[in-house]
Amino acid sequence: MSYSINITKVEKSGVDQLDFDNIPLGTTFTDHMFVCDYENGVWVNPRIEPLRPVPTHPAAMALHYGQAIFEGMKAYKDPEGTPMLFRPEQNAARMNKSADRMGMPLFPEELFVEGLRELVSIERNWIPPQQGSALYLRPFMYADEPFIGMRAATHFKFIIMASPAGPFFSKPIKLWAENFFIRAAQGGTGEAKAAGNYAAAIRPTELAKSKGYDQVLWLDADEHMFIQEVGTMNIFFKINGEFITPELDGSVLHGITRASVIELLRDMGYKVTERKITILEIREASKNGELEEAFGTGTAVGIAYIQEIGMEGDTIHVSTENPVGVKVNDTLNAIKTGLIEDKFGWMRKVQNELA
Ligand SMILES: Cc1ncc(COP(=O)(O)O)c(C=O)c1O
Structure with a gap:
């Protein structure tokens, strides 16, 4: 099934201001976010829009009763510069396991992956080229219904943000x-x-x-x-x-x-x-x-x-x-960046050319 994702782009990207050799951890965000709302029992209006603060009612249920879940994953580039995602279907499935446990609505897994693909495609210039660096992706869902009382919320937001991450050096x-x-x-x-x-x-x-x-x-x-x-x-x-x-x-x-x-x-x-x-x-x-x-x-x-x-x-x-640990780490990184054959079929190339 193909979803229609409405796209509104920023007038000017902020990527020029980023020093890719010095990326501050967790505080830099890309230009856009993917957003979808849950209302009247269905997910509606999937869209990509400029990243900005989201207005929050003080009674938003996530703030009080904690219906909030998230995922974490990364986009890499292969040697030709094509963005790639590592096993995104697994994150989509895990997000729904989390949603189920926390009394939250399931999010369509195809839309989860499609939202990621579109966002990564638009933000491809934010994927750091340096070996070991990546574009961190943060899908999350929270109850934004204003209500005081203990029950499952009926209104949720699903958002995907992206944040470039510098190389991680594994110190023991x-x-x-x-x-x-x-x-x-x-x-x-x-x-x-x-x-x-x-x-x-x-x-x-x-x-x-x-x-x-x-x-x-x-x-x-x-x-x-x-x-x-x-x-x-x-x-x-x-x-x-x-x-x-x-x-x-x-x-x-x-x-x-x-x-x-x-x-x-x-x-x-x-x-x-x-x-x-x-x-x-x-x-x-x-x-x-x-x-x-x-x-x-x-x-x-x-x-x-x-x-x-x-x-x-x-x-x-x-x-x-850690001879085996190092070998596993190197192999995993080489698969994620397309340096060796992905014989397990884990990588998903992002070929949409919307950007
Ligand atoms: C509690 C916890 N355990 C394990 C992991 C590792 O999971 P993954 O390999 O999917 O990143 C994470 C990170 O998401 C975590 O938060």
């Missing part, structure tokens, strides 16, 4: 295995990319940072024993030649990088097991010299190597050599 990180605060419990919202999950993580992350760590390693809600994930990443361990990543038990975000890394590792001939894994098992493996690699996976960073995990009363040391 230190994690704090959090043994009091939790991110997600069985039956909760951990699997959804709900804004509230991130709000609840802010204070524990600040506390971990004050102790000298970069991110929180989240443990299960009942025993503070089973590893879930990290800040905005899933996690992998290599123990005795085998990769282990926590299973998707309802409390872990279904990372698209995670799924891709599992495929890549298996394709490279490694055994990858998705199962429950405790922090004590990791500590034991480290003490026995069997913990060979550990890394986080996510859209923002690709692969982030883990050098240390602090836990109550102990420190787990991880090898600073």
Whole structure:
């Protein structure tokens, strides 16, 4: 199905003012945004318009009851300069899983991908040419109905914004295995990319940072024993030649990088097991010299190597050599930028020539 997206362009692009060698993190936005409204039970008026503040009623339900979800992904350029999206259908499907959990309307997945394509096509000049840089895309949905009272909203906005992002240099990180605060419990919202999950993580992350760590390693809600994930990443361990990543038990975000890394590792001939894994098992493996690699996976960073995990009363040391992690990272980046064949069929070229 093809949707009709109404397009209003800015008179003059702001891209000339951007120093692509010095892109401030998260504060630069492109000229346009994709917007769609949900009213009377249907999504209406999909459009691309100049990016500007959106008027918000003080009673907008997202501000009070938190019906707000988002996605995160990146657009890259291949060597010919054609913009490419990495597995956008997966983000569309995950957005709808989040919407379903949070009592929000599903967004048509074809329109999600088409909106992304049109926006990226129009903003193609904002995709940084430097290796490792990309155009970050932020689809999100929130309840903008003004109403005081606890029920599902009936009016929502779906928006996609874009923000150029400079190269990310993966410096090894230190994690704090959090043994009091939790991110997600069985039956909760951990699997959804709900804004509230991130709000609840802010204070524990600040506390971990004050102790000298970069991110929180989240443990299960009942025993503070089973590893879930990290800040905005899933996690992998290599123990005795085998990769282990926590299973998707309802409390872990279904990372698209995670799924891709599992495929890549298996394709490279490694055994990858998705199962429950405790922090004590990791500590034991480290003490026995069997913990060979550990890394986080996510859209923002690709692969982030883990050098240390602090836990109550102990420190787990991880090898600073990450031969397989580096290989996976390089392969993933080469696929995303069209430098090697995309044999998994992950990339979607943006060939619309509306710009
Ligand atoms: C909580 C959480 N876990 C994992 C991830 C990694 O997911 P992806 O690989 O789809 O970026 C993210 C980032 O979206 C996240 O916010």
